[in-house]
Amino acid sequence: MRVFTFLVAAVLSRIAAAGGVVVFPILALRELDDLAAGAVLVAAALAPTVVFSPLVGAVLDSARHPRLFLFGAGVVSAGGYATAALLGLVPFGVVLLALVAAGCVTPVLMGGLSSFVTGLIAPERTAYATDTLAYSIAGVSGPALCSAVIAIASPRWAALSLATAGLAGAVMMLALRPKPHSHGMSDGLWRRMTQGAVYLVRHRPLLLVTASSTLTQIGAGAFPIAAVVFSMQHWHQAETGGWIVTAFSIGTLVSAVAVAIRPIDTLPPALVMACGFALTGILTALSALNVSLAWTIVLVGLSGLFSAPSVAAMFELRTINSVASVRAQVFTVGSGLRAAAGALGAALIAPFVGVDGGVLLSLVGLIWLASAALMLPYRTASAAVVAA
The missing domain is CATH 1.20.1250.20 (MFS general substrate transporter like domains)
Incomplete structure (x- = not known):
């Protein structure tokens, strides 16, 4: 049951990042007639992942209740993609900022979640294999979900479907009980980042x-x-x-x-x-x-x-x-x-x-x-x- 719960939570939480690269160019082309704007949206969602990875890791290493961070990250990510679905209805800058916020928390749902998997699933090699499967399923199902929804409805609904999946994944995170990496760390955040x-x-x-x-x-x-x-x-x-x-x-x-x-x-x-x-x-x-x-x-x-x-x-x-x-x-x-x-x-x-x-x-x-x-x-x- 733990394996299934983790798998569902991880896949739903990671679908958005996998599907966004498909949705945003098409959504921008449909709503703004501007493919370049779609590329900017993709960059806004992905670039912060690289920049904020050390900070996110340092925070998670000292987190006493990591599942709350996992839940919060899922909510922020879902909010970012839901806002992106309103492209053309709200100012472009608002959508851009929402996706930057989603990109900032993406490391929590990717490498951050992976760092806790051995405390959730045993034995360890089953844990690593399950996490790899979660990445693979999300990598295939994200673009597939978006392509199907775009064909049936519209890219706006596809973006909303990513947000819905992300929110469902956030709720599923509350069912997990990841063990903290360490307790009572007194070093400052910058020092922990430097040590890492x-x-x-x-x-x-x-x-x-x-x-x-x-x-x-x-x-x-x-x-x-x-x-x-x-x-x-x-x-x-x-x-x-x-x-x-x-x-x-x-x-x-x-x-x-x-x-x-x-x-x-x-x-x-x-x-x-x-x-x-x-x-x-x-x-x-x-x-x-x-x-x-x-x-x-x-x-x-x-x-x-x-x-x-x-x-x-x-x-x-x-x-x-x-x-x-x-x-x-x-x-x-x-x-x-x-x-x-x-x-x-x-x-x-x-x-x-x-x-x-x-x-x-x-x-x-x-x-x-x-x-x-x-x-x-x-x-x-x-x-x-x-x-x-």
Whole structure:
């Protein structure tokens, strides 16, 4: 029952962030006839996540009643998306500020919630797998929900559906009983943030995990654009690129369900993470071979199968390599860096859309391989920390 409650609360709370990138451009185009305004709204909802991650982590690390913060964050997020649904009816600045507020609390519902999962679900690897499944379901269902509501009703109702899901997730948070990371911390907020940053940089195994998992998101951010370019060049249809991206999402979701049912407990998490990134990279690069559309879709789908186990292992490694007093910061900063890396990946590939699509897909695969390579010194670094 705990697993189900957490899964529902986490998915509903994370759907908004996943669906907003689909809704806002269409809503702005429909209501304001301005696609650029939609991009500004997406940035307003996402950018604060990166900036406020350390602050959110420091607050959660010292929170005596973390579920109240989780509930409050869900309410603020729902309010932001409900206000966004009024685009065209209220001043643009009001919508912008509401989405900035929603973006500020997003780290609470992402990395923040993840940092408490082992205190809610046992055993630990089941907890990590369940959280990974929550991310995967939200990542697929958010855009799917919005697309369906837009087709049936309008983008305004789609934004309202995201707000409703977020509010329901906030209410579900009250049913959770997350254990505080620490009690009676007397240090000031700035000092706790500084301690978390220093810990993250000086703890070499954790730094390797963070760097590896961040780098892989540059590839993930570039992947959808590379898939569209590849499709346009080979099959002259941008929509085909959507099917390629969907294949990866389906593979990720299937593996997330699999590891939630049967967590990988026979292999070290560092090995699972590194091998998962490597296999994702190899299969993505192989999918760029100009054989057929079926070949590309199947290979990309198979590459997605190794994504969820890698993410679950990453969550475990974050926990293993962090003390309770900075654990939320480790998770929120890691989540924020991954979000920033995804945006960076999309930005970096944009000037190269005229390059051969197969080359772009291969480069995406190489980024995942580079992420795996960063984990090679992990065992030595971990042994050095234990010896010290």
